Amino acid sequence: MTEQSHDLFTGKGAGKMDAIAKGPFASIYPVIARQILDACGVAEGRCIDIGCGPGHLAMALCAASDLTIDALDSSIDMLSIAEQNIREAGFTDRVRTVCGDVHDLPYGDDSVDLIVSRGSLFFWDDRERAFREFYRVLRPGGRTFVGGGFGTAALKAEIAEKMREIEPEWEAKAAGRLARKNTDAVRRDLERAGIPVCEILQDEAGFWIVMRK
Numbered sequence: 461m462t463e464q465s466h467d468l469f470t471g472k473g474a475g476k477m478d479a480i481a482k483g484p485f486a487s488i489y490p491v492i493a494r495q496i497l498d499a500c501g502v503a504e505g506r507c508i509d510i511g512c513g514p515g516h517l518a519m520a521l522c523a524a525s526d527l528t529i530d531a532l533d534s535s536i537d538m539l540s541i542a543e544q545n546i547r548e549a550g551f552t553d554r555v556r557t558v559c560g561d562v563h564d565l566p567y568g569d570d571s572v573d574l575i576v577s578r579g580s581l582f583f584w585d586d587r588e589r590a591f592r593e594f595y596r597v598l599r600p601g602g603r604t605f606v607g608g609g610f611g612t613a614a615l616k617a618e619i620a621e622k623m624r625e626i627e628p629e630w631e632a633k634a635a636g637r638l639a640r641k642n643t644d645a646v647r648r649d650l651e652r653a654g655i656p657v658c659e660i661l662q663d664e665a666g667f668w669i670v671m672r673k
């Protein structure tokens with residue numbers, strides 16, 4: 461994580477992310493969970509949600525599947541909020557928190573069925589290295605659904621409306637992250653990482669990297 465993003469995800473930053481996830485963003489997680497299951501066809505086995513933040517995508521995916529999910533993040537503050545959310549939602553039997561860094565995943569080769577991640581890759585120091593890590597830990601037949609997005613164009617527009625009051629510069633920041641220039645850079649990093657089978661799903665609501673091993 462960069463120095464600047466570190467402040468966003470620790471202390472009060474972690475609490476703010478949880479409030480946004482429970483407020484304006486709340487409806488996107490079940491929609492994205494459904495999109496993951498439809499695109500990847502992996503509904504059981506071991507899943508990691510990388511950069512899980514307060515854990516809302518991991519919980520939505522747990523509710524919609526039989527997956528056992530590691531909610532992984534490098535921020536202890538995010539993980540303690542995630543832990544509380546997971547406990548309150550009653551998902552502790554299939555979702556657990558893991559402290560880790562995307563650049564050096566604490567998993568063996570060929571050990572994970574599904575890797576998901578939303579809104580985290582914009583903050584990684586070395587995406588190429590992270591993509592190599594994904595390919596290493598995925599089992600043959602495994603998939604990724606990694607990127608950034610808001611479910612549908614309508615949900616994204618609703619969020620932009622609500623976020624205008626909370627964080628006036630949010631819409632411009634989100635547009636920058638999802639811009640063509642950024643997805644082109646992601647494509648280049650995937651090529652450099654030498655990922656053999658991979659597509660990028662892109663629409664008005666975001667983009668997702670689907671690797672197949």
Ligand code: SAM
Binds near residue numbers: 579
């Ligand atoms: N995925 C969550 C969501 O959609 O609600 C949270 C997204 S938040 C914008 C980005 C998260 O990525 C933060 O929780 C941050 O701590 C985490 N993160 C950033 N760099 C990371 C890294 N190198 N390894 C693991 N997690 C990281």
